[in-house]
Amino acid sequence: xxxxxxxxxxxxxxxxxxxxxxxxxxxxRHGATDPAALxxxxxxxxxxxxxxxxxxxxxxxxxxxxxxxxxxxxxxxxCRLDLEPExxxxxxxxxxxxxxxxxxxxxxAVVVGxxxxxxxxxxxxxxxxxxxxxxxxLFRYARSIWLYxxxxxxxxxxxxx
Ligand SMILES: [Zn+2]
Numbered sequence: 047x048x049x050x051x052x053x054x055x056x057x058x059x060x061x062x063x064x065x066x067x068x069x070x071x072x073x074x075r076h077g078a079t080d081p082a083a084l085x086x087x088x089x090x091x092x093x094x095x096x097x098x099x100x101x102x103x104x105x106x107x108x109x110x111x112x113x114x115x116x117x118x119x120x121x122x123x124x125c126r127l128d129l130e131p132e133x134x135x136x137x138x139x140x141x142x143x144x145x146x147x148x149x150x151x152x153x154x155a156v157v158v159g160x161x162x163x164x165x166x167x168x169x170x171x172x173x174x175x176x177x178x179x180x181x182x183x184l185f186r187y188a189r190s191i192w193l194y195x196x197x198x199x200x201x202x203x204x205x206x207x
Contacts, residue, residue, distance in 0.1 A: 094194070101190045103127055104197035105204075111190055115182060118189065121207050128205040129193065136189050143188035150184070151177050 088097055088107045097107035109124035121128055130136070155173035162169065197204065 098190055098194050101186055103129070104194045111193065112186060116185055126206050128207050131196075131203055131205065136192060139188040139192035142191045142195075143184055146184055146188060146191075147177075150180060154180075 087093060088100075088102070093107065094104075097104070101111045103109040103111060103122040103125060105127045106122060106125035109119070109122035109127075111118055111122075111129060113119045119129055151173060154176050155169055158164070158173045158176065159166075159169040162172070164172070
């Protein structure tokens, strides 16, 4: 009985791993390591949320906005759109970061509170430490959203170099 159960579990694991391998092979069989390469029409008007999620240029939607973990390209590597139209351009991204951070920190605190059943003080301290793991993604998305907002509202202010 026990052996039968173990065999069934083992079989399910092997089948699951094979499924992942097949999916991986399907997605990357042409050597495409770029997630955007898997999306046939990222430049379609309706594809902007995906381009934003992938942190791509708001104009061509193909060029990466970031050159490193937090370093941005000065211009889009594909269409040469100037990604920093003026000095201090991304100061406004701090507002976006704040707007994103408050609900996110609240969510982390609620989850920590529900899991641990601790008092409010330790929950807030713990949630703050956990929140630190989200700082880099938040920084990147705050800048990306700020850039997309400006691109929609004021595309004429951007130059190509
Ligand atoms: Zn571009």
